[in-house]
Amino acid sequence: MKNFAPLLVFVISLFSQDLNAQCGNDGETTSIFNQQGLDSLSGCESFQGNLVVSGADISSLEPLSSLFFISGDISIYETGIQSIASLENLMNAAEISIYDNQNLSECCISSNWQDAEELRSISSFTIYGNAAGCSSYEESQLACNGAVLGCTESGAVNYNPEATIEDGSCLNGIDLQVSVNTILNSLQVNSFSSNDDCLVAEGCITGTGTRKTLRFTTTISNYGNEDFIIGYETSDNSQFYFDDCHGHYHYEGYANYQVFNYPSLLASETIGHKN
Numbered sequence: 237m238k239n240f241a242p243l244l245v246f247v248i249s250l251f252s253q254d255l256n257a258q259c260g261n262d263g264e265t266t267s268i269f270n271q272q273g274l275d276s277l278s279g280c281e282s283f284q285g286n287l288v289v290s291g292a293d294i295s296s297l298e299p300l301s302s303l304f305f306i307s308g309d310i311s312i313y314e315t316g317i318q319s320i321a322s323l324e325n326l327m328n329a330a331e332i333s334i335y336d337n338q339n340l341s342e343c344c345i346s347s348n349w350q351d352a353e354e355l356r357s358i359s360s361f362t363i364y365g366n367a368a369g370c371s372s373y374e375e376s377q378l379a380c381n382g383a384v385l386g387c388t389e390s391g392a393v394n395y396n397p398e399a400t401i402e403d404g405s406c407l408n409g410i411d412l413q414v415s416v417n418t419i420l421n422s423l424q425v426n427s428f429s430s431n432d433d434c435l436v437a438e439g440c441i442t443g444t445g446t447r448k449t450l451r452f453t454t455t456i457s458n459y460g461n462e463d464f465i466i467g468y469e470t471s472d473n474s475q476f477y478f479d480d481c482h483g484h485y486h487y488e489g490y491a492n493y494q495v496f497n498y499p500s501l502l503a504s505e506t507i508g509h510k511n
Contacts, residue, residue, distance in 0.1 A: 258280070258282045258284065259284070260280075260287065260306075261285050262284040265285060266285060266288070268291070269293075271293050271296070274296075274299050277299050277303075278299040280300070282305045282307075283308075286306075286310070286311075288310075290311070290315060291314070292316050293316065294315040297322040298322045301325065303323070303326050304327060305326075306330070308329075308330050311335075312333070312335075313335045314336050318339045318340060319342040320340065324345045327348065327358065331362075332360075333362050336364075337367070341369040341370050341379075342380075343370035343379075343380075344376065344379075346363055346377075347376075347377060349361045350373070361373075363376060378401070384401065385399065386401075389408070392406035392408055393460060407460050408460065408462075410462050411459045412464065414456055415454075415455040415456070418453055418455040419452045419454060423452045424450075425448065425449070425450050427447070427449070429445065429446045430444060430445075430447070431445070434479075437481060438481070454491050456490075456491070466487070470485075
């Protein structure tokens with residue numbers, strides 16, 4: 237009689253390895269909330285269904301280092317991981333979401349997912365809300381490849397010749413901006429008495445007598461690469477108007493201010509105006 241025992245053991249061994257390489261259940265979501273649970277997936281190469289990994293106790297994705305295929309989505313968030321390098325073999329998935337991991341600062345392998353997305357083996361991937369160096373895909377590439385984010389348009393006023401990735405910050409044309417710091421550093425509240433009807437007409441105060449005023453300095457700068465032409469104070473220049481009260485020209489609509497109530501953030505009837 238022939239001995240089939242070695243062959244039987246060999247077949248059982250291959251069957252066991254195949255079971256170990258495939259995890260999850262198709263159409264279901266498997267949630268892992270601690271490192272011990274994640275360790276149970278060690279050696280898993282193909283995952284059926286969706287996989288959610290979340291929990292401050294989770295510090296390493298090493299158990300997923302063999303994973304190359306997920307039939308559904310994988311979400312990794314609010315963990316204690318510092319790197320996603322263990323996912324370098326994962327090149328087939330529906331959606332990959334890596335977010336709100338406060339210690340995660342190394343996401344270099346995400347460049348592989350960008351290539352996989354173009355090949356459509358990964359539907360999409362998102363990276364956001366992690367530590368510096370991995371708060372977005374663009375930032376991860378800056379940190380990993382030595383790329384420089386900035387304006388790459390040579391004609392822009394803030395052109396950066398060392399920039400290798402355009403960040404949309406190029407300033408072209410007129411770009412008027414109010415200085416927030418100037419306002420914050422000059423705020424003061426005081427009482428002010430006036431019978432000057434001109435101040436009421438110009439919107440500086442809402443009535444004569446003693447008024448409670450919020451005063452501050454306003455500075456507007458042109459950060460664009462084209463000059464903002466104000467022109468001369470004449471009746472032909474629509475940017476100016478002649479003020480009968482003061483007997484001279486004022487610049488039309490230099491600044492308007494609106495006060496909001498806190499915490500409702502509803503607009504107050506109190507207004508401000510500067511010409």
